[in-house]
Amino acid sequence: MNNLLYINEETVTKLLNWDSTFKAIEIALECTAKNRAIQSPRTFTKCPKTDSILLTMPGYLDNDAFGALGCKLVTATPNNATLPQPLPTINAHIMLFDDVTGVLKAVIAGTEITKWRTAAASAVATKYLTRGKKLKVLAILGAGNQGHSHALAFSHFFPFEEIRIWNRNKYKAETLVRALNLFANTGKFKCYESNKECVTGADVIVTATFAAQPIVERDWLKPGVHINAIGAGVNHYSELSPDIYNTSDVYVDHAEGAKVELAGLGVKLGEIGGVIAGDLPPPTLNQVTVFQSLGMAVEDCAMARLIYDLYVKQCQKE
Numbered sequence: 237m238n239n240l241l242y243i244n245e246e247t248v249t250k251l252l253n254w255d256s257t258f259k260a261i262e263i264a265l266e267c268t269a270k271n272r273a274i275q276s277p278r279t280f281t282k283c284p285k286t287d288s289i290l291l292t293m294p295g296y297l298d299n300d301a302f303g304a305l306g307c308k309l310v311t312a313t314p315n316n317a318t319l320p321q322p323l324p325t326i327n328a329h330i331m332l333f334d335d336v337t338g339v340l341k342a343v344i345a346g347t348e349i350t351k352w353r354t355a356a357a358s359a360v361a362t363k364y365l366t367r368g369k370k371l372k373v374l375a376i377l378g379a380g381n382q383g384h385s386h387a388l389a390f391s392h393f394f395p396f397e398e399i400r401i402w403n404r405n406k407y408k409a410e411t412l413v414r415a416l417n418l419f420a421n422t423g424k425f426k427c428y429e430s431n432k433e434c435v436t437g438a439d440v441i442v443t444a445t446f447a448a449q450p451i452v453e454r455d456w457l458k459p460g461v462h463i464n465a466i467g468a469g470v471n472h473y474s475e476l477s478p479d480i481y482n483t484s485d486v487y488v489d490h491a492e493g494a495k496v497e498l499a500g501l502g503v504k505l506g507e508i509g510g511v512i513a514g515d516l517p518p519p520t521l522n523q524v525t526v527f528q529s530l531g532m533a534v535e536d537c538a539m540a541r542l543i544y545d546l547y548v549k550q551c552q553k554e
């Protein structure tokens with residue numbers, strides 16, 4: 237008998253919600269720092285036919301509510317954005333296994349999950365690294381899928397008065413800003429002409445691009461600003477100028493993975509889960525902080541468990 241489930245993007249999208257996603261990711265980050273997560277650094281396979289990179293991300297998370305054994309397979313293909321009929325540049329599926337028998341239980345579409353869980357990881361990092369700080373202005377550089385999910389997550393979790401968006405292609409930022417203002421019945425989303433203007437005076441910054449050269453400079457930053465640098469996989473830590481890393485407190489999701497992927501960075505890295513667990517002190521008010529998000533397997537395990545449980549519950553009701 238084969239009980240293997242396939243949960244498609246449409247179903248996943250209906251089941252996702254911000255509060256459960258935040259909880260799942262907070263637990264995944266904390267368990268990572270508490271050695272209740274097993275995940276080797278991920279592998280990168282470059283496809284010679286395209287600019288595509290295939291990442292394999294296996295992991296095991298030990299937790300009653302969100303624990304799971306799983307593996308995400310995800311490709312990053314920046315050129316997909318320029319196809320005559322554009323496709324997402326990040327495409328993912330998550331395999332969820334029974335953690336006792338090792339039998340595959342479900343294959344879960346992971347593109348939408350990747351958008352949500354990455355934005356939730358930034359929101360968790362922002363919550364723990366900005367305690368006691370006034371958060372009025374958010375600047376998002378990048379109006380792609382991650383820019384969009386970060387705008388939604390941050391307006392859900394934080395009372396920002398202004399959410400600025402800049403994109404290399406201005407038309408895309410304008411379109412996103414219009415859609416967000418309409419969706420939230422507000423005028424607080426604003427389109428910015430330049431990346432410098434966008435981040436100047438911001439309390440929190442998100443960089444969510446494929447930029448291979450810095451798009452944020454050190455002397456544009458306000459004291460005490462917190463930055464979530466998301467761009468990863470294709471180019472690592474290239475969105476921020478090197479002197480930002482040298483003069484900030486830098487946190488990552490997964491220290492073991494960062495040793496491999498951020499090997500050239502040459503700065504001390506804290507694990508955000510250590511701050512969540514209370515094992516690392518929170519930063520002081522004027523300290524600039526960076527959450528360098530790599531993306532980690534046990535975030536996807538936690539999300540696969542969340543979606544699987546919600547799906548099974550929904551099927552039982554029907």
Ligand SMILES: NC(=O)C1=CN([C@@H]2O[C@H](COP(=O)(O)OP(=O)(O)OC[C@H]3O[C@@H](n4cnc5c(N)ncnc54)[C@H](OP(=O)(O)O)[C@@H]3O)[C@@H](O)[C@H]2O)C=CC1
Binds near residue numbers: 380381444445469
């Ligand atoms: N840390 C993590 O866990 C994860 C990280 N990522 C990373 O997040 C980033 C964004 O992904 P996603 O939003 O899905 O991708 P999209 O393709 O949806 O958006 C990409 C964005 O990057 C911009 N961009 C591309 N090249 C440049 C450049 N040279 N300079 C400035 N902007 C540029 C694009 O602008 P334009 O419209 O002008 O082309 C667009 O705004 C990628 O680096 C991806 O690998 C993704 C998932 C998880």
Ligand SMILES: O=C(O)C1=NCCCC1
Binds near residue numbers: 291468469
């Ligand atoms: O964690 C992920 O998922 C990804 N990280 C880097 C870029 C591709 C997706």
